[in-house]
Amino acid sequence: MYKVFMALPLVLCVVSFSVFGQQSSIKxxxxxxxxxxxxxxxxxxxxxVQTYYADVKSxxxxxxxxNMGQGIQLTSTVDGSECYVxxxxxxxxxxxxxxxxxxxxxxxxxxxxxxxxxxxxxxxxTVAKNDRTLFVRDEDGIPYWVAWRxx
Numbered sequence: 001m002y003k004v005f006m007a008l009p010l011v012l013c014v015v016s017f018s019v020f021g022q023q024s025s026i027k028x029x030x031x032x033x034x035x036x037x038x039x040x041x042x043x044x045x046x047x048x049v050q051t052y053y054a055d056v057k058s059x060x061x062x063x064x065x066x067n068m069g070q071g072i073q074l075t076s077t078v079d080g081s082e083c084y085v086x087x088x089x090x091x092x093x094x095x096x097x098x099x100x101x102x103x104x105x106x107x108x109x110x111x112x113x114x115x116x117x118x119x120x121x122x123x124x125x126t127v128a129k130n131d132r133t134l135f136v137r138d139e140d141g142i143p144y145w146v147a148w149r150x151x
Contacts, residue, residue: 031069031089031145031146032068032069032070032089032091033065033067033068033069034068034069034071034088034089034092034143034145035146036142036143036146038068039065040064040065040068041143043112043114043116043123044112044123044137044141045112045141046112046139046140046141048112048113049110049111049112049125050110050111050112050113051108051109051110052078052079052083052108052109052110052111052113052122053078053106053107053108053109054074054076054077054078054083054085054106054107054108054109054122055076055077055078055104055105055106056074056075056076056101056102056103056104056105056106056107057075057076057077057082057103058074058075058103059072059073059074059075059101059102059103060072060073060075061073061090062084062086064086064116064117064121065116065117069089069090069091070089070090071086071087071088071089071090071093072086072087072088072089072090072093072094073085073086073087074087074101074107074127076107078109078120078122081120082120083113083120083121083122084119084120084121084122085107085109085111085121085122085124085127086121086122086123086124087124087127087134087136088136088143088145089145092144092145096134098132099127099129099132099133099134100129101127101129105129106129107127107128107129108126108127108128108129109122109124109126109127109128110124110125110126110127110128111123111124111125111126111136112125112141123137124136124137125137125139125141
């Protein structure tokens with residue numbers, strides 16, 4: 001019993017140091033190149049958003065630009081031509097519920113179409129299949145995986 005009481009002040013000292021000795025700020029890893037201010041997202045134009053119907057040929061991973069983390073894309077046919085729908089970073093898209101997209105599906109994509117690395121790409125605002133919709137960006141084009149917003 002004497003040993004327990006002698007060890008108790010040491011334990012309290014260690015716990016106090018670990019709780020109160022931590023940093024007073026945090027630094028995040030970032031969005032792996034998918035952030036609002038990153039080069040890739042700067043391609044998006046909210047003023048040129050249109051609705052497209054895509055026939056999905058495959059669901060793949062993609063690295064749209066150098067130094068970006070992996071994303072998820074739909075390799076699709078839109079208006080008879082091959083097109084890639086970049087859904088967003090894999091760490092975000094793979095954690096979404098209630099929307100399953102597979103080869104052979106037809107989806108409605110509301111987004112901005114552009115040429116990126118000599119490929120036709122759609123940066124979506126929403127992707128809908130049947131009665132389910134994946135919301136990718138808000139009305140200002142800011143991706144939902146970017147939590148911080150300007151007031």
